Amino acid sequence: MLKQGKPAKQKKNSRTLRDITEEKLVRPPAASPEIKKKALEELVRLPEGREQAGVSSGTPVVRTAVSDITERKQNGGEKRAYDIQFTINKLLQLSLEDIALDALLGHTLELILSLQWLAFESRGGIFLVEDESDVLTMKVQKGLDTALLKECARIPFGRCLCGRAALLKEIQFADAVDGRHEISYEGMTPHGHYCVPILSGDKVLGVINVYLKAGHARDLREEEFLTAIANTLAGILIRRRITDRLIESEKRYQRLLESASGYTYTVKVEKGHPASTTYGPTCDLVTGFTPEDYEADPHLWYRMIHEDDRDAVIEQSSNLLSSEDAPPVEHRIIHKDGSIRWVKNTIAPHYDSLGHLTAYDGIVYNITARKTAEEELVKYKDHLEELIADRTAELKSANQELLQRQTEIMALLSASRSLLELKRFDDIARSILDLCKKLIGATAGYVAFLSTDSTQNEVLFLDPGGLPCNVDPSLPMPVRGLREEAYHTGKTVYHNDFSSSAWAEYLPEGHVNIENALFAPLKTGERTIGLLGLANKPGGFTEDDANLTGAFAELVVIAYLNNKTLESLANSEERFRSVVQTANVAIVNVDKYGKVSFWNKAAETIFGYSSYEVLGRPITLIIPERLRNDHLKGFERNISTRESRVIGKTIETTGLKKDGSEFPVELSVSTWKASEETFFTGIMHDITELKRAEKNC
Secondary structure, eight states: OEEESOOOOOOTTOOOHHHHHHHHHHOOOOOOHHHHHHHHHHHHHSOTTOEEEEEETTEEEEEEOOOOOHHHHHHHHHHHHHHHHHHHHHHHHHHTSOOOHHHHHHHHHHHHHHOTTSOEEEEEEEEEEOSSTTEEEEEEEESOOHHHHHHTSEEETTSHHHHHHHHHTSOEEESSOOTTOOOOOTTOOOOEEEEEEEEETTEEEEEEEEEEOTTOOOOHHHHHHHHHHHHHHHHHHHHHHHHHHHHHHHHHHHHHHHTTOEEEEEEEEETTEEEEEEEOTTHHHHHSOOHHHHHHOTTHHHHHBOTTTHHHHHHHHHHHHTTOOOOOEEEEEEOTTSOEEEEEEEEEEEEOTTSOEEEEEEEEEEOHHHHHHHHHHHHHHHHHHHHHHHHHHHGGGSOHHHHHHHHHHHHHHHHHHHHHHOOSHHHHHHHHHHHHHHHHTOSEEEEEEEOTTSSBEEEEEEEOTTSOOOOOTTSOOBSOHHHHHHHHHOSOEEETTGGGSGGGGGSOTTOOOOSOEEEEEEEETTEEEEEEEEEOOTTOOOHHHHHHHHHHHHHHHHHHHHHHHHHHHHHHHHHHHHHHHHOSSEEEEEETTSBEEEEOHHHHHHHOOOHHHHTTSBGGGGSOHHHHHHHHHHHHHHHHHOOOSSBTSEEEEEEEOTTSOEEEEEEEEEEEEETTEEEEEEEEEEOHHHHHHHHHO
């Protein structure tokens, strides 16, 4: 990081927060004079360089050789605290990247084994519970002997040290190869282990296994570090599993929509009131009731609506009858089998030439799978917040340095949750800026992006921190001064005496007074596209502030790229729908039973049937009777043998309109699968005029 100006002053001869942290974690309680005397006697009898822990009169003491550890205490504690914070932050950052799970676990193992203050050998592995709930599967390893790879590929709960850690749900420590080490091989060298379970509540997700040198003493700080890594990894694994299930659910939902997995209904309106309702033939697939059931009981649909959702459904139809907007409604129904289902009800009105409502059509989709996935995501979010709350409660007894580190992690997690909870990029970016300002202690800030010609800094939004800002918003903001340095180097820069610097003269009249400033670049690859700026922090900015602000800037970039991707997907989907519905050729989908599942507007025009008249009915409806037998034979042959004479080809055949007239069509047929179901898509073009022209020629 580049820094400018003088750093914030600190008091001399004061203990740092890390000194206090190390003291609280390592220093034992004071012993009485009698205990000290006895401990000294024990110390005299110990071999040189050996250390033991003992208990006398209920008070723990340390019996050890005396050595000067001042330098190690000053440097080691600070290094450990930094490494722990760096490792957890790195794991959280990796969890936001689009990488495979095995790669994420490999990075995790490398991070654990790379810390120099930990007395771990450069060997270990990470196991996960996968297809069997009581078996560990090795996912990644480093430095393990080839003889172990097969033996340790799958370890049942209870076997060897890893299996014991999973079964007992507690850390297994060994300073040597003892009786618990059931897996061995010829030539195995002496060693020890930490085997740490990865837990989510009472559920075992996996085990972290690291190797120790033989004779290594058990260290509470090492166990706390490994437990923190395991807890962080557990949250990441649970989030990944829930996200994977949600993505798969969304894919299933999208495939269902594309294949029109729902049913239609039509309500006739007379004198401003519903007169009769006709239900499509596939209504039983969603509700369990047939059209005949609804015809026999006109009030069945109302009773079927969940009582808590009836007002919303009634309001939808009432708005339509009153010529008001009637947007789609998502509500619950009680299926014929007694289960609760979620559906989405969308209606479209029909008016006569005088503008009077004569009828409205509706289509009902089963969205139970999507709603279930959303509920699981909410449960996961609540579970994650509970874990965070529990972790916060555990850290309340720690010193101020640990509390500061936890605050930083919480702020990063909250900013990460903004990516999931908020929809608009502006809202996400503002939320991240607010969290960053609060954590760093700055009173003002902004998010800005580089103009297309790379000469101006275009502000997305500005928070002046309650101070008056009378700058004309139409004035340009050239890329110069400290901002230019951030853009040019691609690194976070700050200055703690900005008001006295040469850059202060660049501020326009009426600008908020700036005592100090920090700019973190928003980078995509090697290109800087904008800045996250902070200003007016009491006491000035530090290098830690620069590092943390850089992490928040990365989250803004992630939100920016996600927003661009979602906009692109939405535009692509809208273009696809527009093309299909505005095409001048008939596009028809048929399921494996030969029934129509999609019917575009051109098909309505060419054949004379509306979509609600055709959906769910056999495709033979538009095939002349003399050709139906050949069609059925070819259709059955394709379903049973995958052989076809027409798929992938363009042929000329004859179509049958609603009025009974026949006409020549050009037909192209393709087949595709969704959720193991086979579907067919036919694209048909009326070539009547072409044939007439050929005949005249």
